[in-house]
Amino acid sequence: MMRDHAMDTDHIDCASAMERLFEFLDGELGPELEVRLRAHLEVCSHCFGQAGFERRFLAAVQAAREAERCPDRLRSRVLEALQREGWTGSDTP
Template identity: 40%
Template sequence: MTRAESEPIDCRTAVQRLWDYLDGELDAVRLAEVTAHVERCAACSEHMQFARTFLSALSASRAEVADATALRARVVSALQREGFSSTLHVR
């Protein structure tokens, strides 16, 4: 029996693995653990959506931006358009 079948991961573990999850860098067991957790946890599902939106906004903003402040403003604006506030918390 794998850990995913016997003992679910907690929110902290899911969020810590989130970026590796999105980058496709988790092994099958850890991938399944994070997927199962996010499917049942609204707070972590919100973190996942934020991370996906952030990566999308960052990717769309990659055009030669010499000013880091301008880049940050564009990313924050894109996140706000998607309905995210400036605060997300890990339980």
């Protein structure tokens, strides 16, 4: 159930919690707000469920990060261009 109490110095209401949820999940919230938002999630089942969904969603996006690697022919093309530019390094660090 959503908690409708207004935001005060100690508590965050649901609207504020949802507004800052992504920052919380991204670890981009300051320490003080993080503690307050975490406290809210512990007592609010609606926001807790929402946080769980967003966390799973972000994990799925991250997992889908294409295992796509730079094609070998592009790597060769870049190296050749660099060599023409005077680069004398090696492709294998």
